[in-house]
Amino acid sequence: MLKILHTADWHLGQSFHGYSREPEHASFLDWLLLQLQEHQPHALLLAGDVFDTIHPAATAQKLFYSFLSRARQLQPDLQLVITAGNHDAGSRLEAPAGLLDAFSIHIVGTPLNAAGTELDFRRLLVPLRGDSGQTEAIVIAMPFLRPADVPTVPAAEDPWLAGIRAAYEQAVAAAAELRAETAPGAALIAIGHCHLAGGLETLDSERRLVVGHAEAIGLDTFPPALAYVALGHLHRAQQFQQGRIRYSGSPIPLSFTEAAYQHQILCLDFAGGQLQSVQSIPVPRTVSLLSVPVRGNAPLETILPQLCSLQELPEVPLEQQPFLRVNVLASGPDPTRRQQIEQALQGCSVRLVQIHVQTVAEQQQGADAADSAPVSADLSTLTPVAVLTREYQRLYAADPPAELLQALSDVLHQEDLLA
Numbered sequence: 001m002l003k004i005l006h007t008a009d010w011h012l013g014q015s016f017h018g019y020s021r022e023p024e025h026a027s028f029l030d031w032l033l034l035q036l037q038e039h040q041p042h043a044l045l046l047a048g049d050v051f052d053t054i055h056p057a058a059t060a061q062k063l064f065y066s067f068l069s070r071a072r073q074l075q076p077d078l079q080l081v082i083t084a085g086n087h088d089a090g091s092r093l094e095a096p097a098g099l100l101d102a103f104s105i106h107i108v109g110t111p112l113n114a115a116g117t118e119l120d121f122r123r124l125l126v127p128l129r130g131d132s133g134q135t136e137a138i139v140i141a142m143p144f145l146r147p148a149d150v151p152t153v154p155a156a157e158d159p160w161l162a163g164i165r166a167a168y169e170q171a172v173a174a175a176a177e178l179r180a181e182t183a184p185g186a187a188l189i190a191i192g193h194c195h196l197a198g199g200l201e202t203l204d205s206e207r208r209l210v211v212g213h214a215e216a217i218g219l220d221t222f223p224p225a226l227a228y229v230a231l232g233h234l235h236r237a238q239q240f241q242q243g244r245i246r247y248s249g250s251p252i253p254l255s256f257t258e259a260a261y262q263h264q265i266l267c268l269d270f271a272g273g274q275l276q277s278v279q280s281i282p283v284p285r286t287v288s289l290l291s292v293p294v295r296g297n298a299p300l301e302t303i304l305p306q307l308c309s310l311q312e313l314p315e316v317p318l319e320q321q322p323f324l325r326v327n328v329l330a331s332g333p334d335p336t337r338r339q340q341i342e343q344a345l346q347g348c349s350v351r352l353v354q355i356h357v358q359t360v361a362e363q364q365q366g367a368d369a370a371d372s373a374p375v376s377a378d379l380s381t382l383t384p385v386a387v388l389t390r391e392y393q394r395l396y397a398a399d400p401p402a403e404l405l406q407a408l409s410d411v412l413h414q415e416d417l418l419a
Helices: 022-039 058-074 097-103 159-182 300-312 337-344 360-365 384-396 402-418
Strands: 002-007 043-047 079-083 105-108 125-129 135-141 187-193 228-232 238-240 245-247 264-271 274-282 289-292 323-330 351-359
Touching: 002 022, 002 135, 022 058, 022 264, 043 135, 043 187, 043 228, 058 097, 079 125, 079 135, 079 187, 097 105, 125 159, 135 159, 159 187, 289 300, 300 323, 300 337, 323 337, 323 360, 337 351, 351 360, 384 402
Parallel strands: 002 043, 043 079, 079 105, 135 187, 187 228, 228 245, 289 323, 323 351
Antiparallel strands: 002 264, 125 135, 238 245, 264 274
16 A cells, blocks of 8 residues: 655745745645644655745745655655646756755656756656555656757647657656566556646636647646656646546645635555545635625725724734735726725734726626727827727726816826927
């Protein structure tokens, strides 16, 4: 029997609208140590995006390495396999690999050999020991693959996607060969950090790998010989092919669109070279994400009383206060909007991080109205007043007020005098 915990997308060091997530990440890692103690897994897989940026702060790095140290102290036989995601600097992440390998902590940031000429299977293939003390699985520890990392596929329509498929085909073949030589019957497991076609995205928290959907790889990238594929990159937990391929999702919500569902890690049991069971372990949330109103946008005059009611929330230290987004439906510009909102929140134990304004016209035309193609115009006849009028009508479905037009006229008159 072999037991594995699968997690991904920690994004240590993330700043959320100017506020550090370090207290939340620290709480998650403390909780994860308790799960190690309770479930006693043989291995922990972390499928990329350890950090939020390629230059993580010292505090984020300290949090990461402190967790590795405490995990090994708590469970000396624990095997950890960690790969780089698109947010990570692969070479920096794996810099201490020579030291960490001695403690069964395998970090793979880049897939190529030192010469940069081919996949380095010596580092990519990680045997895992189970109850028997023998190798019961071989993990393909594949980090995020950039175009320069993948094998060349002649005449490929999309060289990157074809190269990713070829990389996994070669890695699975190498893993199968290693299994035949050293551990017949062991499970083949792959790690991947990628956008799988058909996967549910969280557009405002996941960094697009390339523009559009060209980065989405197909399910056929992962051969049937793989007993399990542990994915990272998409922040919502989801599964494919009867659960053989899974995203664990991020452990904490990284945007307001991730606030309404339960984050998790996965506990996997393998026996006889096959996946036997999967248990979802919900991650407790230490800081809430609040939206007022909860759904859609509303006029400010109906929102202000709701904000005042937040005074009933218990007073807690700043790092434990909920993050708040206010969703305003605007019929026109209002320079006092933020002031009114902040005044209504006086004495409330919340952190105002975003005022999301939707105009009446955008609500009528749909969420994509702001991104619609602009109406063509003859630039030789387009005047500042015409631009202001057209944009005001597009945003608010009304003509601009006379005082706004007068203000623009005054500015233009001043410019003429200075010319």
